[in-house]
Amino acid sequence: xxxxxxxxxxxxxxxxxxxxxxxxxxxxxxxxxxWVGAKVAAGPMRSEIIKEFEEHAEEELKHANWLADxxxxxxxxxxxxxxxxxxxxxxxxxxxxxxCIFKVLQQNLTAERCxxxxxxQLCELCHGVDFVTFRLSEKIxxxxxxxxxxxEDFIHDxxxxxxxxxx
Ligand SMILES: [Fe+2]
Ligand SMILES: [Fe+2]
Numbered sequence: 001x002x003x004x005x006x007x008x009x010x011x012x013x014x015x016x017x018x019x020x021x022x023x024x025x026x027x028x029x030x031x032x033x034x035w036v037g038a039k040v041a042a043g044p045m046r047s048e049i050i051k052e053f054e055e056h057a058e059e060e061l062k063h064a065n066w067l068a069d070x071x072x073x074x075x076x077x078x079x080x081x082x083x084x085x086x087x088x089x090x091x092x093x094x095x096x097x098x099x100c101i102f103k104v105l106q107q108n109l110t111a112e113r114c115x116x117x118x119x120x121q122l123c124e125l126c127h128g129v130d131f132v133t134f135r136l137s138e139k140i141x142x143x144x145x146x147x148x149x150x151x152e153d154f155i156h157d158x159x160x161x162x163x164x165x166x167x
Contacts, residue, residue: 043101
C-alpha cells in the first residue's frame with residue numbers, strides 16, 4: 001500500500017519523487033531521441049546501428065515504465081503532460097537535424113553520459129534511505145552504462161574504419 005512506502009522514506013519523499021520525475025521525463029526524451037534517430041540516421045553501418053537504436057529506445061521506455069510505477073508507489077504522480085518533459089528533464093534533447101549517423105551517435109552518447117550521471121545521483125540520494133528506489137536506480141544505471149559502452153564502440157569502429165582504409 002502506498003501509505004507504507006511513503007512512511008518509510010517520509011523525510012526524503014519529496015526529493016526522491018522529484019528526482020524520479022526528472023528521470024522519468026529524461027527517459028521519454030531519450031526514448032524519442034533513439035526512436036527518431038533510427039528513422040532519419042544515414043551513413044556507414046546504418047542497418048547495424050539502427051537495430052541498436054531501436055533496442056535502446058525500447059529499454060528507455062521500459063525504464064520510464066519502472067520509474068512511473070515507483071513514483072505511484074511513493075504517492076506521487078508521473079509527469080502527465082509531455083509539454084513538461086523538457087522543463088523537468090536536466091538532460092537536453094538534441095534533435096537529429098543532421099542525419100549523419102556519426103553525429104546522431106554523438107548526440108546519443110551525450111544523452112547516455114547524462115543519464116549515467118543522474119542515475120548515479122539517484123543511487124546516492126537513496127543509499128541507506130530508500131532501498132527499493134536504490135535497487136531500481138542501480139538496475140537502470142547498469143543498463144545505461146551498457147548503452148553508453150555500445151554507442152562508444154560504434155563511434156570507435158567508425159573512427160577506425162576511417163583510419164584503416166585500403167592503402
Ligand atoms: Fe534509460
Ligand atoms: Fe540509455
